[in-house]
Amino acid sequence: MDYVSHLRKDKKLAKTIGEELHELVLHPNIPVRMMASIISQQLSTKVAKVIFKRFLELYQGKEPKPKQVLDTPGTTLRSIGLSNAKVSYVHNVAAFCIENKITDKKLLAMTNEEIIDLLIQIKGIGKWSVEMLLMFTLGREDVFAVDDLGIQQAMIQLYKLDPADKKGMKEKMLKISAKWSPYRTYACLHLWKYKDA
Numbered sequence: 260m261d262y263v264s265h266l267r268k269d270k271k272l273a274k275t276i277g278e279e280l281h282e283l284v285l286h287p288n289i290p291v292r293m294m295a296s297i298i299s300q301q302l303s304t305k306v307a308k309v310i311f312k313r314f315l316e317l318y319q320g321k322e323p324k325p326k327q328v329l330d331t332p333g334t335t336l337r338s339i340g341l342s343n344a345k346v347s348y349v350h351n352v353a354a355f356c357i358e359n360k361i362t363d364k365k366l367l368a369m370t371n372e373e374i375i376d377l378l379i380q381i382k383g384i385g386k387w388s389v390e391m392l393l394m395f396t397l398g399r400e401d402v403f404a405v406d407d408l409g410i411q412q413a414m415i416q417l418y419k420l421d422p423a424d425k426k427g428m429k430e431k432m433l434k435i436s437a438k439w440s441p442y443r444t445y446a447c448l449h450l451w452k453y454k455d456a
Contacts, residue, residue, distance in 0.1 A: 293378070293381075293388070300345070317339065325352070329353040336349060390407075412454050413450040413451070
């Protein structure tokens with residue numbers, strides 16, 4: 260697990276890398292993780308946790324199967340604090356997972372690109388959401404979230420990129436991040452931490 264020496268070859272990125280090593284963990288039940296990501300959109304972490312807990316309570320505190328979620332009436336989901344849009348997105352995820360037989364096993368056998376292409380077909384799930392899923396649910400080591408605001412801000416600072424030219428900035432970010440492969444997820448983790456500090 261020596262991603263550190265690889266990433267430190269980039270002198271600017273090296274400034275963000277502290278002593279602590281990050282471990283990426285695989286979290287089971289990917290369909291529910293996608294629903295959780297929709298539930299938490301535009302909410303503080305604290306509020307998101309409360310609403311997700313209420314969501315699980317609808318299913319006796321257990322993580323539901325997509326079929327159970329699809330069978331849950333919209334009014335019930337709204338009663339735990341979900342907006343109309345989120346109710347329909349959560350139902351979309353459930354329906355898509357059933358239709359495409361999405362299981363952890365199926366996704367684990369796919370490449371990052373294949374997973375992104377598959378899941379962005381779901382209304383309510385964008386590329387960024389899938390990238391977060393790849394990093395934090397599937398534990399993939401080589402994901403770079405070029406559209407993430409925190410990553411952009413950190414790289415603007417470190418690499419003196421011009422935020423006025425969005426397209427050019429993203430091209431430069433992708434070029435810089437290519438050197439970090441196959442450990443781009445760890446680079447993102449350090450960039451977020453650097454930005455927060």
